[in-house]
């Protein structure tokens with residue numbers, strides 16, 4: 216089951232490079248078929264679900280896993296069901312899951328509660344659980360590491376990633392290890408949803424970056440091992456810092472990513488890094504039009520005559 220995921224662009228970030236003094240590159244995972252890195256693992260997980268003759272695929276999600284699972288399930292002719300925290304996922308992701316014909320369940324609870332429930336559901340039925348607790352997901356997602364090394368010609372010195380359920384950082388580390396290399400992994404959590412930094416689960420996580428609004432990451436130990444083994448770090452960025460990086464990427468680098476993705480760059484700007492640095496921009500900005508519109512300047516109303524247009528364009 217494939218939508219030809221992966222092989223995403225790796226572009227230089229001249230402005231962020233100038234600000235940090237590092238050689239900064241952006242891995243545009245929003246260029247995947249459903250607009251996020253989740254597709255890399257979903258192709259493998261849904262292919263496995265088909266081979267295991269699963270009756271359905273299910274996931275808990277802050278949005279992107281839901282959109283990806285729904286797309287690959289549709290392609291496989293499998294029933295897809297996604298459990299999302301009610302009112303807490305970005306509009307684009309919801310539209311995707313619905314358009315792909317998944318059953319979208321809005322849970323009156325958090326992502327962490329949703330994940331605990333689907334794990335139990337998958338134990339009781341012939342249903343494939345396609346969250347990143349599923350190892351096929353990690354196996355697919357590790358290909359990002361292979362690609363970055365191939366695209367640069369050498370491994371980067373540092374990889375900056377946003378961290379939510381911690382599957383992605385686990386996967387990148389596995390990929391780098393299989394390529395016999397060990398860049399420092401710099402993970403960033405939103406300050407209001409930073410269990411790995413605090414060292415304890417967060418009961419009521421809160422952040423503008425809804426994708427990483429997660430209080431009890433499933434890949435906790437794997438992620439902490441990756442940070443330690445790579446001599447990396449996991450730290451927090453505030454919502455204001457995330458939104459500043461989000462705006463800067465759009466306005467100065469020409470790259471529109473979603474807020475969670477901007478956390479990688481926010482962390483780099485805040486804490487710095489040396490050498491060649493790759494920031495993983497995990498999801499496309501169009502996923503979350505509401506945050507963009509809240510953040511952006513307003514449109515200019517204009518009368519349909521040349522003077523008015525001249526004033527509007529050049530004034």
Ligand code: AN7
Pocket residue numbers: 251275276277278279280281347377378379380381382383384426427473475476497498
């Ligand atoms: C854009 O979709 O957890 O640390 O349910 O959508 O592997 O969880 C999304 C996570 C970063 C964090 N950036 O990755 C989900 C979900 C974006 C994301 C993350 C997510 P993990």
